[in-house]
Amino acid sequence: MSIAPITRALASEKRLLILSWLKDPRAHFPPQLDGDLVEDGVCVVLIAEKLGVSQPTATAHLQRLAEVGLLRAKRVKQWTFYKRDETAIARIRAAVAEAL
Amino acid sequence: MSIAPITRALASEKRLLILSWLKDPRAHFPPQLDGDLVEDGVCVVLIAEKLGVSQPTATAHLQRLAEVGLLRAKRVKQWTFYKRDETAIARIRAAVAEAL
DNA sequence: TAGACATATAGGAATGTTCCTATATAATGC
DNA sequence: GCATTATATAGGAACATTCCTATATGTCTA
Numbered sequence: 001m002s003i004a005p006i007t008r009a010l011a012s013e014k015r016l017l018i019l020s021w022l023k024d025p026r027a028h029f030p031p032q033l034d035g036d037l038v039e040d041g042v043c044v045v046l047i048a049e050k051l052g053v054s055q056p057t058a059t060a061h062l063q064r065l066a067e068v069g070l071l072r073a074k075r076v077k078q079w080t081f082y083k084r085d086e087t088a089i090a091r092i093r094a095a096v097a098e099a100l
Numbered sequence: 101m102s103i104a105p106i107t108r109a110l111a112s113e114k115r116l117l118i119l120s121w122l123k124d125p126r127a128h129f130p131p132q133l134d135g136d137l138v139e140d141g142v143c144v145v146l147i148a149e150k151l152g153v154s155q156p157t158a159t160a161h162l163q164r165l166a167e168v169g170l171l172r173a174k175r176v177k178q179w180t181f182y183k184r185d186e187t188a189i190a191r192i193r194a195a196v197a198e199a200l
Numbered sequence: 201t202a203g204a205c206a207t208a209t210a211g212g213a214a215t216g217t218t219c220c221t222a223t224a225t226a227a228t229g230c
Numbered sequence: 231g232c233a234t235t236a237t238a239t240a241g242g243a244a245c246a247t248t249c250c251t252a253t254a255t256g257t258c259t260a
Contacts, residue, residue: 156210
């Protein structure tokens with residue numbers, strides 16, 4: 001099991017930004033009406049706006065991060081909220097450290 | 101200072117393989133006539149053969165890893181030996197862990 | 201200096217990534 | 231049901247990456 005899929009997911013300025021913003025969503029995003037920034041995650045349009053890309057592009061980045069387990073998506077009403085999966089990230093951090 | 105150049109350098113199965121082989125060169129490469137595998141590093145053709153790519157392709161991968169500081173090149177006679185820069189790698193490991 | 205060997209560079213084909221617009225799907229509220 | 235809002239998917243343009251072959255450069259040895 002290689003970590004190449006993970007390093008490929010991390011090989012993007014914008015995806016690294018998303019990951020860092022989601023460490024402290026309240027510091028980087030306005031409050032949401034439905035769904036708590038920390039509890040539920042951040043909705044796609046907020047991330048798209050802050051990233052300065054279209055909604056489909058943001059969706060693609062978020063899906064890519066979720067595919068390798070860094071983020072988890074949660075559908076609430078018509079929104080999809082993304083948040084970090086800290087347990088998985090801890091594992092990934094260790095795997096990357098070992099690969100280096 | 102983003103770590104994106106580093107994650108891009110790591111976003112390749114073959115470059116990750118090179119990095120791991122160079123952790124213990126004697127376990128992965130035959131002895132060299134000129135230059136010690138551990139002291140001096142491993143020459144380009146040995147890496148190209150083991151990787152199953154042409155010499156120019158191996159050179160490109162090695163240069164890419166050296167560009168971000170993971171490897172160091174040492175020219176000895178007509179050979180170029182590549183070895184890990186463990187000090188830089190420790191720094192990079194910490195930077196990646198922090199970015200995640 | 202000529203020939204041999206190791207590495208580097210140049211150029212180009214195939215593939216992958218990034219991003220957009222247009223449109224489909226899903227869920228809400230009237 | 232119909233309009234609205236949020237997200238997902240499709241398709242394609244621009245660019246980056248990967249890999250090759252051909253060739254240039256550098257270095258050793260006879």
